[in-house]
Amino acid sequence: MAVEQDIFDAVVMADERFHGEGYQEGYEEGSSLGIVEGKRYGMVHGAKIGSEIGCYRGFALAWKCLLHSGAGEKDRKMKVVEALIALLQDFPYDDPTYEKLHEDLDRIRGKFRQYHSAALAAWLLHPSGFPHVSLPGHDKLAPQCF
Numbered sequence: 826m827a828v829e830q831d832i833f834d835a836v837v838m839a840d841e842r843f844h845g846e847g848y849q850e851g852y853e854e855g856s857s858l859g860i861v862e863g864k865r866y867g868m869v870h871g872a873k874i875g876s877e878i879g880c881y882r883g884f885a886l887a888w889k890c891l892l893h894s895g896a897g898e899k900d901r902k903m904k905v906v907e908a909l910i911a912l913l914q915d916f917p918y919d920d921p922t923y924e925k926l927h928e929d930l931d932r933i934r935g936k937f938r939q940y941h942s943a944a945l946a947a948w949l950l951h952p953s954g955f956p957h958v959s960l961p962g963h964d965k966l967a968p969q970c971f
Contacts, residue, residue: 867921871921874930875918877930878913878916878918878930878933881909881913881933881937882910882913884937885906885909885910885913886910888902888906888940889903889906889907889910892906901943902940902943902944905936905939905940905943906940908936909933909936909937909940912929912932912933912936913933915929916929916930916933917929
């Protein structure tokens with residue numbers, strides 16, 4: 826009778842055992858796939874942020890040179906460009922765990938929009954167009970981050 830009981834228990838418990846083994850295998854496979862997917866997601870979004878920051882940096886440095894060569898006095902646009910450069914220099918490029926990364930990125934975007942508002946206002950108020958820049962083909966040099 827004890828042998829029959831052991832065989833019966835093995836059959837009944839097989840379902841539970843297979844369920845537990847299947848769960849464990851699925852959990853391990855899902856964990857490894859999750860790590861791969863998370864890494865890919867992080868690389869894609871990190872590259873997007875890096876590209877955006879690079880665009881802002883190139884824009885700010887180019888406009889600093891253009892504004893510096895044009896006007897004698899430090900106007901509002903130059904102050905905004907210098908503030909944008911300062912924000913870009915303080916941005917934590919090497920620390921993806923930085924808690925205020927998105928806040929700093931929003932500040933940089935805000936300075937970029939602030940410059941565009943000041944430049945548009947200067948262009949609208951100046952009778953002959955934008956007062957400080959006269960580059961041939963400057964429309965081809967426009968940064969891609971607009």
